[in-house]
Amino acid sequence: MSLSTVNRKNSVKLLFGLTAALLAWRFWLLPNLGITLYVDEAQYWTWAQHLDWGYFSKPPGVAALIWLSTALFGDGLVGVKALSMLCYPLAAAACWAIARRLYDERVAFWSAIAVLTLPIFSWLGLFVSTDALLTLFWALALWAFLRALDSDSWGDWLLLGLVCGLGLLSKYTMAAWLGAAFLFLLAFHRPRLASAKPWLAVGLALLILSPNIVWNFTHDFPTLKHTADITLNRQSGGGLASLGEFWAAQWIAFGPVLGSVFVLLLVRVRESWRDDRTRLLLWFALPLWIVVSAQAMKSSANANWAAPAFAPAVIAAVAWLLQREKKKWLIGGLTINLLFVGLVFHWPQVIATVNPEKQAKLNPFKRAMGWDELGRQLKPVVQAHPNAVLVADNRTLLAHMLYELRDLKPAAASWNPSGIASDHYKLTTDLRPYLGKDALLITDTAPGADFAPRFARIEKLATLKAPLDATNSRDMDVYLLHDFKGY
Structure with a gap:
């Protein structure tokens, strides 16, 4: 050799x-x-x-x-x-x-x-x-x-x-x-x-x-x-x-x-x-x-x-x-x-030691933080309404919560009254087959004016909070939307 x-x-x-x-x-x-x-x-x-x-x-x-x-x-x-x-x-x-x-x-x-x-x-x-x-x-x-x-x-x-x-x-x-x-x-x-x-x-x-x-x-x-x-x-x-x-x-x-x-x-x-x-x-x-x-x-x-x-x-x-x-x-x-x-x-550990109150602001991984905690908090709400379809008004919330609730495999749809397929979920999901059904809306903003005319009643169930550090949290509101009337 x-x-x-x-x-x-x-x-x-x-x-x-x-x-x-x-x-x-x-x-x-x-x-x-x-x-x-x-x-x-x-x-x-x-x-x-x-x-x-x-x-x-x-x-x-x-x-x-x-x-x-x-x-x-x-x-x-x-x-x-x-x-x-x-x-x-x-x-x-x-x-x-x-x-x-x-x-x-x-x-x-x-x-x-x-x-x-x-x-x-x-x-x-x-x-x-x-x-x-x-x-x-x-x-x-x-x-x-x-x-x-x-x-x-x-x-x-x-x-x-x-x-x-x-x-x-x-x-x-x-x-x-x-x-x-x-x-x-x-x-x-x-x-x-x-x-x-x-x-x-x-x-x-x-x-x-x-x-x-x-x-x-x-x-x-x-x-x-x-x-x-x-x-x-x-x-x-x-x-x-x-x-x-x-x-x-x-x-x-x-x-x-x-x-x-x-x-x-x-x-x-x-x-x-x-x-x-x-x-x-x-x-x-x-x-x-x-x-x-x-x-x-x-x-x-x-x-x-x-x-x-x-x-x-x-x-x-x-x-x-x-x-x-x-x-x-x-x-x-x-x-x-x-x-x-x-x-x-290892920057998160460095921040936690040097400036624990502002960990989230300085953390390069912060966009992936908090979603698992929101999912844990949302899970019992979804379990309490097994016949309601999970609805989100943006791609981010729907993607994260579908993953975090993967054990439940909830029925889900993107809110899309315009019918324009501007993201994956608007292309592949449709709320219209759930006519007369209840929906669980997850959102990080107040429901827009286009929601009220399309449901019999809107009821806020909870505001979920996942702390990111001492002063910041990731928030999500949950609403029960009764009796979908169609777009």
Whole structure:
């Protein structure tokens, strides 16, 4: 056995050990944060109770992931999140394979460590989101693409099509990867486009996506309309300030050392472009950042919208440092990232010690706090009115309470007298079949004027309060609405 083989095995063992330690940390942390699901996570959980080929705002990937995760680990907080949390270590493994193919074992090892400790992936790794599957399939697609370019075998091109199809079922943003790949072939491997193999890969990807396209067609394209609305029609914010905020968030999401190296790669773009490997990695990172930057200029953009682009970009940054024998800078940058992540993870405990009266205001997890307590308080009210349908006038309350009352499985509907399907629950629930029945309204505001004419009587039952700290609470009113008369 050669020395290089021994070193390779040792590095893989070390990588597995670090991955296991980081995962154990996150799995231990979750139940100790004092949180429940975020609203999007709760909504995705309700999707998973009724598997379909599409949903109002997303394709079905995240719902299928939660369905499988809860089937394996239960419907508790960790059970809902478990498989999503595993996506990022798997993406790190894909980046290891990419870096090993492009560079060597050393760059592969440190690239995987960088992905595992990157602030954005560490933060997203605590939650269920479409970014988890998208990031994984983005990295896997690049690995499969490199294999296909090297071997030109039907199997590798079909593998690429499979991965891209699954990526599209996770989030339509995967189309940006396909666009980048086409342009890359057009620019550097044009003869490949004369072969049927890459086109077969595209055909397979579209075939995998086709059930979602059919679903959209039969439901009047709600997902496509929603996607277009948030990307094309949103008018708030925008401008250079919004763009600056977005790129500042991207730098923080990299961490100071890797973020600065990536900026340097862009500043020295001619030098970067002369290196075939760096150019390829940037080719599959920059288009997504350009698209999201345009969105930030137009209105606003969340920091995670370009999350998959970090995977190839981090490899490029790590390789740049190692090629220049700046391993100390790399280790220092990874250490800073890990310390920063640890501070964010344990910030609630820090606040509780330093400023206990304002824990909620300063807590980065506060949007996921208090909902479980409201659910516990609401449960006996629902049990006391078993024939009443649970009604909410906003998506947030309905998503959270359906999850928190999952043992009761109450009949539920969104309040929607206009009939406009502006969210998932307005698309999939309908109060009209409950004509003549009572309803339990949960709301964080007083019932609007459109309620009184549609019920025989409105009776306030309770105001529920879930304390968040010494001075703040999450509140919800419960009303009994007698004898629904119809919209």
